[in-house]
Structure formats: structure tokens, C-alpha cells
Amino acid sequence: MVHRLYCEGVKRTGTTAKDGPFTLDIPLGPGPWVIASEINSAGKSSVLWALSFALRGEGFAGFRRPETVGWFHYVRADIEVGGVAASVRLTFERPGRPHARLLSADALPALLALEGRSDEGPGVRVVSEAEPPEVEALISRFMMDRLGLRPISVWTAEPGAPKGEDGQRDSTEQVHSWPSFFYALALNSANDTILLGPTTVGQLPVRLMQLFLNVPYASELTRLVTARKAELQEGSRIARRADEDTRAREQKAEPLRAALVDAQQRLRGLRDAQPDITALLQAVERAAAQVVACQDAHQIAAGQLEAARKNRLTDQRAARRARQSSAARLLLGALDPEACPRCDHDIDDARRAIEDTDHRCSVCANPLPEEPDDPEAAQAALTRIDDRLAASQAAETRSKAAADQAILMLKRARTAYAEATAALAAVRSGEAFTLLEQTQKEVSQLQGALTLAAGETTGVLPALAAVLSEHVAQPAGPQSLTDERVLAVATEVVKEVVDTHSRALFTELNGEILSIAQALGVTNLGSVNLNLAGHLNAIKSGAKHPYASFSPVDRLRMRIAAVVGMVRVGRRRGIASHPGLLLVDAPTADEVVPETARQVIQTLYDTGNDIPGIQMIITSIESAVWDIFPKDRIVTGVNGRELF
Amino acid sequence: MSADFESDRFSDAIRLLLLIAAVANPVGTPVGTDVPANAVAVVHVESRLQKLDFWLRNPDYLADELLNDYERSGETILLDLAGQILDSDEPEVCAIPMLRYLFGAFEYLDQALSVLAAPRLVVVRQHRSQTRVIQDSYYLTGKGRQIADQATAQFPELAWYTERALLVRALAEATGHTALALRKRQYLQRDYAQTPLGETIPSIADRARERLTALREATSQGAVHE
Numbered sequence A: 001m002v003h004r005l006y007c008e009g010v011k012r013t014g015t016t017a018k019d020g021p022f023t024l025d026i027p028l029g030p031g032p033w034v035i036a037s038e039i040n041s042a043g044k045s046s047v048l049w050a051l052s053f054a055l056r057g058e059g060f061a062g063f064r065r066p067e068t069v070g071w072f073h074y075v076r077a078d079i080e081v082g083g084v085a086a087s088v089r090l091t092f093e094r095p096g097r098p099h100a101r102l103l104s105a106d107a108l109p110a111l112l113a114l115e116g117r118s119d120e121g122p123g124v125r126v127v128s129e130a131e132p133p134e135v136e137a138l139i140s141r142f143m144m145d146r147l148g149l150r151p152i153s154v155w156t157a158e159p160g161a162p163k164g165e166d167g168q169r170d171s172t173e174q175v176h177s178w179p180s181f182f183y184a185l186a187l188n189s190a191n192d193t194i195l196l197g198p199t200t201v202g203q204l205p206v207r208l209m210q211l212f213l214n215v216p217y218a219s220e221l222t223r224l225v226t227a228r229k230a231e232l233q234e235g236s237r238i239a240r241r242a243d244e245d246t247r248a249r250e251q252k253a254e255p256l257r258a259a260l261v262d263a264q265q266r267l268r269g270l271r272d273a274q275p276d277i278t279a280l281l282q283a284v285e286r287a288a289a290q291v292v293a294c295q296d297a298h299q300i301a302a303g304q305l306e307a308a309r310k311n312r313l314t315d316q317r318a319a320r321r322a323r324q325s326s327a328a329r330l331l332l333g334a335l336d337p338e339a340c341p342r343c344d345h346d347i348d349d350a351r352r353a354i355e356d357t358d359h360r361c362s363v364c365a366n367p368l369p370e371e372p373d374d375p376e377a378a379q380a381a382l383t384r385i386d387d388r389l390a391a392s393q394a395a396e397t398r399s400k401a402a403a404d405q406a407i408l409m410l411k412r413a414r415t416a417y418a419e420a421t422a423a424l425a426a427v428r429s430g431e432a433f434t435l436l437e438q439t440q441k442e443v444s445q446l447q448g449a450l451t452l453a454a455g456e457t458t459g460v461l462p463a464l465a466a467v468l469s470e471h472v473a474q475p476a477g478p479q480s481l482t483d484e485r486v487l488a489v490a491t492e493v494v495k496e497v498v499d500t501h502s503r504a505l506f507t508e509l510n511g512e513i514l515s516i517a518q519a520l521g522v523t524n525l526g527s528v529n530l531n532l533a534g535h536l537n538a539i540k541s542g543a544k545h546p547y548a549s550f551s552p553v554d555r556l557r558m559r560i561a562a563v564v565g566m567v568r569v570g571r572r573r574g575i576a577s578h579p580g581l582l583l584v585d586a587p588t589a590d591e592v593v594p595e596t597a598r599q600v601i602q603t604l605y606d607t608g609n610d611i612p613g614i615q616m617i618i619t620s621i622e623s624a625v626w627d628i629f630p631k632d633r634i635v636t637g638v639n640g641r642e643l644f
Numbered sequence B: 001m002s003a004d005f006e007s008d009r010f011s012d013a014i015r016l017l018l019l020i021a022a023v024a025n026p027v028g029t030p031v032g033t034d035v036p037a038n039a040v041a042v043v044h045v046e047s048r049l050q051k052l053d054f055w056l057r058n059p060d061y062l063a064d065e066l067l068n069d070y071e072r073s074g075e076t077i078l079l080d081l082a083g084q085i086l087d088s089d090e091p092e093v094c095a096i097p098m099l100r101y102l103f104g105a106f107e108y109l110d111q112a113l114s115v116l117a118a119p120r121l122v123v124v125r126q127h128r129s130q131t132r133v134i135q136d137s138y139y140l141t142g143k144g145r146q147i148a149d150q151a152t153a154q155f156p157e158l159a160w161y162t163e164r165a166l167l168v169r170a171l172a173e174a175t176g177h178t179a180l181a182l183r184k185r186q187y188l189q190r191d192y193a194q195t196p197l198g199e200t201i202p203s204i205a206d207r208a209r210e211r212l213t214a215l216r217e218a219t220s221q222g223a224v225h226e
Helices: A044-056 A108-112 A132-147 A178-184 A201-212 A218-273 A277-333 A349-358 A375-429 A431-454 A462-471 A478-520 A552-572 A594-610 A624-628 B009-023 B046-057 B059-073 B076-087 B110-117 B142-154 B156-175 B179-187 B190-194 B205-220
Strands: A002-011 A020-027 A031-036 A072-081 A084-094 A097-105 A124-130 A152-157 A171-176 A525-527 A538-540 A543-545 A581-585 A615-620 B039-044 B122-128 B134-141
Touching: A002 A044, A002 A108, A020 A044, A031 A044, A031 A594, A031 A624, A044 A072, A044 A084, A044 A132, A044 A178, A044 A581, A044 A615, A072 A108, A072 A132, A084 A108, A084 A132, A097 A108, A097 A132, A124 A132, A132 A178, A152 A201, A152 A218, A171 A178, A171 A201, A171 A218, A178 A201, A201 A218, A201 A478, A201 A552, A218 A431, A218 A478, A277 A375, A277 B009, A277 B142, A277 B156, A375 A431, A431 A462, A478 A525, A478 A552, A478 A594, A552 A581, A552 A594, A594 A615, A594 A624, B009 B039, B009 B046, B009 B110, B009 B122, B009 B134, B009 B142, B009 B156, B039 B046, B039 B142, B046 B059, B046 B156, B059 B076, B059 B156, B059 B205, B076 B205, B110 B122, B134 B142, B142 B156
Parallel strands: A031 A615, A581 A615
Antiparallel strands: A002 A020, A002 A072, A072 A084, A084 A097, A097 A124, A152 A171, A525 A538, A538 A543, B039 B134, B122 B134
């Protein structure tokens, strides 16, 4: 309820005759008021604009006239909201960006008593102040608090956001508070096709009505819906990101995969082309076995040769001895002793003769031994020894031959072994083998890289799996799903409550809208069925008539009807959420037929008068206003001309 | 080797005769009073004889000594001689092992000498030297010389002894004439010096052959004697 509007400013049109400082001081109160003039551009809308600035924290776009924005230097509105007396003081250092000061008092008169800009007085106190960026917030908070309103949350698509795979746009939460709620006070212009509010997104019109009709949990429902949508969006975002990740990984993995396939193919080819190592290995084995066999044979042969040699040496020694002995005997045995070796006395012939006769030794007189010297026997013995020697020499020769042969065989076997080993080594170190090993390494490396890139953890080394688990982004876990479930259930429950209450209220509201709309001059309106989706479902002339299809004039009428109906229903139920203030700029502007215009004005006046607690401020240049409105309710300039 | 070692007094005797014939010095003229009749040469000191006999009976030790000499003097002939001995089976076939006694190799030669003394091929005399030590002298008679020559001429196995004895003599005289020097040589062989008393002196043929190979290699690379 606005009780007084006070403005100070400087008018600048460029026509010096009209320019100069001005002051507006408009007393107001409950009931219908009209800001009237007989000419256009009298400043009617500008006054509304100034008022709306004080009430809203930001000038209402519909009332804004750019040329007059900078004229206002000071706007003061003494109001009563929710039983509290307050005065909003706006000081414009720059056009459209004021400081704000909020005053309060125990009773309204204390505020009304203050002159002009004065803000000090008995019982008057400054509640708060704000600089230009915070002015809107300050007034918004104040109004919402006083009226007991809660913000409405709407899930709005971000501008320019592309449609996702699920048809959803990337959206975000938009919170509508007092500046949007003001649309229930200052009505959209006739051209606007939205019934109420700045947008139809999130069924805002319906929400606004539910809000002002005090539908329980109306605000909370919006918050729940938004929260749930946010959760779902986040979930789908995460899923999308995971998808993108997987795709990206796949893409990264693609070239690796291709390379792996290629490498594996090359490996197969190389393997097929490889020379048969097994044959070579077997050859080496065989050669080694042969060497061992030859070594054994050689050892035996050498042993045998040694033995044969020893035998031969023995026999040779024996033969030598025998011959020496025989020769010595021949030489010395035949000699007659001449002297005694002991005493060196000569041995004479006589003694020597006894040897022949008595067979006594001439030296020691012992019997001579039997002559074993049978030359033939001796010779035979020698021959035997010689034969034996010859035999053992032959044996040795044979053994030597065998040993030499064994050595030769061993040498050959060793050479063969060396050749076989060399052949094997050549193959192993050969280019083909190196290439094979390289290619194998390539394959292994690619497999490892592919595992890392593609993030497949099955059947992978533990070390790799550990690295992978760090990288793979965990998709939305059950946690957020639970949150979403909770929200979904809560939404259902709350929605039930909201819908139930809304239906009841809307039914009543529909009746009101119908009657008021008809009173305002909407023809052939059969019924109105405002539903929870925000559709008016009007039936005009027996046919469904969407709101947008109504003519601009009718739209405005329907709008007025809706808001007035809302207020009425609310008042009837003791709901004070709507402050009861209505601001309508030129309600009959598009009216063609003067009669209808009059009718509209009349209805508006009556409505303003009849419904308790309503304050309706309209602007008009209709001549009818002069008749319908009492003089003290007309705000006008000199001679019905410029207001300032 | 000891199994087929026959203590054959005739073989010992002829060997000893050939040794004496090879190493004895001619009896000087005029002939001394204690020189027996018909003596043509003499060997003083029995121990010297025994040591020379040792080398005769152990070609491996002789060859080793030749190598020692070669290392000292660098005369290639010594290397060659050693090679001749060691390259053949001489050490195995011709060696007659001896038992070790005190004071170097020592063997009872008396029996062999009796065989030579009886037909007066060799005459043994004793006399005191200037230092009053009893010395043996072994005089070779003309008959002895004759038999020795005959042995050498007729029997190749026995000729071998003569040749070897001459070589041994040259070796002995290269180091000096005294018995002491000879004895020292033999003691230089560790194998021999460590042989317990009464046991057979072992062969060093294999070790000598190894040494020969080494020296030959060193020679071919010009490393011996700087």
C-alpha cells in the first residue's frame, strides 16, 4: 500500500520553456487511483516507473521511458507492507543507479509527517542503506520478508546451450524473487502473451499464482524440482563425460589397435619364415654326443697305448739287459783269473788247471757252478726275449695307430661340433632372428600401451591395473543415484500436496477470472480453466482459445482478471501474500470502441473500490476517467497536461 | 723297475770297466813307484767313480744336469744332447736304478770290481793322500783297455756305455775334477735328496722332459740367456 509518492528532479527536454527542476508530491492510499492527462507524453508512465523503482529496487521495464530516466534525482515512497510502515528513499547520483535508504517507524504518520527529503524525525529510524549494486537486494529482501514470500527456483536452459543426446539442454537454476514477483503487481503490457511474470519457463505464471495464493510448499516444490533436475543433469553430465572419456580413450586406442594388429601380422609372417632351429639344435646335440663318444674312445686308446708302451719298454729293458749280460759274460767269463782280488797274489797256472780237472774255482776253490752257458739255450733265450720285444713293439705300433686314429676322430668330431654350434649361433644372431625378437617386443609394447589407453583391466598385470584404476574416472556412483531417488520421492509427495491445494484454489479462481474478465468486456467467454500447467484453457465462443490467441486488449483484460481474482480469492481466505497493489499502465490503450473503454475503466474503478485492501493505480488519457474517478483520486498536471 | 733289476755282476763289471776306461787319465811317464805293472790309466777316488756311475745309470738325471749347464752357458750343444736323451726311451730303457746311501749315491762296487780285478783288467791300490785320508786308486791295465775296446767294438749295447761315459767325463771336467763338486750336483736334485735312505732314487724323466720343452720354446723365441 503506497501512501505517498514524492519525487524531485530536473526536467530536460531541450525546450527551455518546459525544462527545470520539479517536485512531485502525490498522496495516495487504498482504493482506485488514476494518473491522468489529456495529452500523451505527460509523464504518466514515468511516474509509475519512479514508483516501481522504489517498490522493486529496479524500475519496471514496462513503465520505463528512457528520456525521463535521468530526470529523477530523488524518489520517496511512504508505504505500508505487511503491517509495517516504511519509507523508501532513493537518491539518484547517476540515472537509474540510486543509493537507497530504508526508513521505518512504529506508525505510518511519523513517516508521512516528514517533509521532502527529510529523513529524521520522532519515531523514525534508518533500517538500512545500500549502494547502487545492492539496492535491488535490499528492497527485495525487505518485501519478501514482510510478505512472507520465498524465492521460486526455475530450471532454465542456458542461453545458446546445444541439445544433448537426450534432448536436454545444459541448464542451470534461476532463482526468481521479488523482481519477478513484482509482475503480479505491475502487469505486463497488452502485447505480452505471457499471462503473468517475465517468462513461462518452469511454469512461472502458475508458480506465482500458487505463491500468492499461499499454496503450501509451492516454493519448496520448485526448489525440489530444480534440485532433482540439477541432480539428473549432473548425473547425465557425468555419464556424458564418462562416455566422452571412453570415446576419447577409444580414439586414442584406435591407432594403437591398428598398429598392434599390423605388428602381430608381421610377427606371424616372420615366425613362418624363420629357419628351423630345432634341426640345428638337434645337430648340435648329436655333434656333442659324438664328441663325448670320441673323447671316451680316445681315452681308452690312449690308455691302451700307454699300457702297450710300458710293456714294450719292459721288454726292451729285458732285451737290453739280456744282451748286455750275455756280452759281458762272453767277454769276462772266458777270462782266467790272474790274481786274487782279495790279496792280489797271482794265481798260477797250477791252480787254474784244477778248474778243468776238479771243477773247482781257482780263486776260491769252491766247486764251480754247473755251466748254464749252453750257447744254444742262451741264444734261444735271447731269441725269445727278442720275439717278445718284437711283439710288444708291434702291439705298441698298433695301439699308436689306434690312438692316432682316435685323435683324428676326436678332432673331426670337435670340428663338426664347432660347425654345428656356429650354424646355430649364426641363425640366432642373424638378422632374421633379431628382427623376430624386435617384432615380438613391438607387439608386447603395443599390447601394454593399448591396455593403458583403452583402460581394460581384465587379465592385466597387477602393476598395470594399479595404474589404470587411478585414471579411469569413476562413473556416477550409487551415492548420487540415491540423492536423486530421495528428491524424486520428495518431489512426488510435495507435488501431491501442492497440486491438491492448487486444484481447490484454482477452481475458485477460475470462477473469479471468468466474472471479472466478462465484466471487463471480454466477449463470449464461456469458461476458464486455469490448470496446474499454467494453461488458461479458456473457451470463447464455444471453442478452445489459447491465451496467446486473444487480442492484446483481451489479453490485458484476462491478465487483470487473473490478478484481481487472485487477490480476491486470497483476501477471502485471509491470505496477505499479495500486497494488494496493482499498477496498470494504460489499460485501454488499444481499445477501439470508446464504450468498451468506459466499461473497462468503470470496472476497474469498481474493483478498486469494492475489494477490501486493494490499491489500484492506473494511467489513462481516456476522457471517461474524469467522470468515473472522483477528483481527489485523479493525479494530474495543470490543465490535464504535463504532470511535471 | 726294481722287479726286473738283476744284480748281474758281469753286467756291472763290464759297465764299470767301460766307465773306468773312459774316465781314467793316462798314467804319467815316468811311472811312479806305486803304480802297478802294465797300468795304462788311473782313476783316483772311489766316490768319484760312484758318482759317475750314477749318471751313467740315470740318463734322466744326466739330461737334467745338461739342461742346468745349458741354462748357465747357453751352449746349444747341451740342449741338443739333453734332447737326444729325453726324446728317446733311454730314461726308461737304459736306466739302472740305485739305492740311496749316505754321502750321495753309493753302491757296493766291490763285487763288480772283483770280477775285473781277478783277470787283472783293473788293479786297485790304496794310498794315503797328503791330508792323511785313505784314497783308492783304480789302475786300468793294458789288458783291461783291450777288453774295453773289444766290448765297445763288438757290442752296440756296451758301446753305448763308453759313449755315455765320455760325455759324463766331459760334464764332470767342465765343473771341475773334485768329487765334492760332483756330489753337490747330485744333491741339487730335490727328488733325490729327499729320497729316504735305503729307498730307490726315483726317476725325474718326466720333469726333465717338461723342462726341455720349456727351454726349447724359450730358445726358439730367443729368451734363453737374455
